[in-house]
Amino acid sequence: MSQARKAAFNAHAAARDADKGDQSAIFAARSAAHAAATVHVKKHAMIASNYAAKQMYYAAEDKKYRKMFNKKESCSIKIS
Numbered sequence: 001m002s003q004a005r006k007a008a009f010n011a012h013a014a015a016r017d018a019d020k021g022d023q024s025a026i027f028a029a030r031s032a033a034h035a036a037a038t039v040h041v042k043k044h045a046m047i048a049s050n051y052a053a054k055q056m057y058y059a060a061e062d063k064k065y066r067k068m069f070n071k072k073e074s075c076s077i078k079i080s
């Protein structure tokens with residue numbers, strides 16, 4: 001198994017093991033997993049950026065700052 005694949009699987013495991021109430025940690029781990037997976041499938045880069053945007057939204061404590069990350073517009077990337 002390649003190092004990138006191991007890293008992706010480990011990051012997905014970290015997301016599963018994260019506290020279910022900590023969406024920021026879950027999305028950060030998912031973003032890392034998909035970033036590592038871009039080695040074999042380039043479309044994973046778009047998914048990684050989607051999870052990164054979601055992570056930033058949930059990490060933002062300031063409600064005014066959070067409005068910048070409208071879930072429906074900024075955090076939904078469709079891949080065809």
